[in-house]
Amino acid sequence: DIQMTQSPSSLSASVGDRVTITCRASQSISSYLNWYQQKPGKAPKLLIYAASSLQSGVPSRFSGSGSGTDFTLTISSLQPEDFATYYCQQSYSTPPTFGPGTKVDIK
Amino acid sequence: EVQLVESGGGLVQPGRSLRLSCAASGFTFDDYAMHWVRQAPGKGLEWVSGISWNSGSIGYADSVKGRFTISRDNAKNSLYLQMNSLRAEDTALYYCAKDRSPHIDWYFDLWGRGTLVTVSS
Numbered sequence: 001d002i003q004m005t006q007s008p009s010s011l012s013a014s015v016g017d018r019v020t021i022t023c024r025a026s027q028s029i030s031s032y033l034n035w036y037q038q039k040p041g042k043a044p045k046l047l048i049y050a051a052s053s054l055q056s057g058v059p060s061r062f063s064g065s066g067s068g069t070d071f072t073l074t075i076s077s078l079q080p081e082d083f084a085t086y087y088c089q090q091s092y093s094t095p096p097t098f099g100p101g102t103k104v105d106i107k
Numbered sequence: 108e109v110q111l112v113e114s115g116g117g118l119v120q121p122g123r124s125l126r127l128s129c130a131a132s133g134f135t136f137d138d139y140a141m142h143w144v145r146q147a148p149g150k151g152l153e154w155v156s157g158i159s160w161n162s163g164s165i166g167y168a169d170s171v172k173g174r175f176t177i178s179r180d181n182a183k184n185s186l187y188l189q190m191n192s193l194r195a196e197d198t199a200l201y202y203c204a205k206d207r208s209p210h211i212d213w214y215f216d217l218w219g220r221g222t223l224v225t226v227s228s
Contacts, residue, residue, distance in 0.1 A: 101151050
């Protein structure tokens with residue numbers, strides 16, 4: 001199975017901050033990398049697919065980049081509704097696997 | 108409204124069975140592959156199983172292979188997960204999730220709110 005890691009595991013930030021989360025795959029996954037946002041008590045929501053494509057309806061302050069084994073999710077200006085846990089997930093091969101998550105909370 | 112609604116969770120003893128259902132609405136169900144993804148309490152996400160639009164392609168996580176069976180009824184816009192020989196480690200919130208295409212691509216672009224399965228004596 002492809003192992004996914006994320007860093008940091010948690011971070012504290014203020015509204016308006018630029019936030020960057022990193023995801024790394026244990027082998028090359030080309031651009032088969034998706035990002036999800038999960039708020040407490042809610043289902044995950046797809047934000048970015050294929051490493052850099054913005055899912056319909058997702059604000060443009062979210063962006064993704066990377067290919068191969070190293071990927072980044074960036075929130076350009078953190079908003080109050082962005083405090084959540086973020087997961088990366090590879091869709092390159094079965095089984096699809098998720099990273100352990102990065103919790104973004106209020107500083 | 109586009110939505111997925113899971114049902115069928117509950118408290119069950121180890122070794123027993125449970126059947127989960129997912130009702131889809133607001134989109135053409137048989138145009139998309141579907142999946143089950145679970146989340147143990149306080150933990151991360153784990154893909155459980157997926158099924159293509161016509162049930163022609165099915166996949167399982169190793170942790171459930173041979174014990175769980177995924178199926179769908181396109182006439183009823185419904186997805187199912189038959190869970191047998193349940194173990195304590197199957198305790199989780201089970202989400203139904205829609206894929207972006209008819210085939211299993213593992214892009215989960217719509218999720219239900221989940222149904223909780225607790226395996227305990």
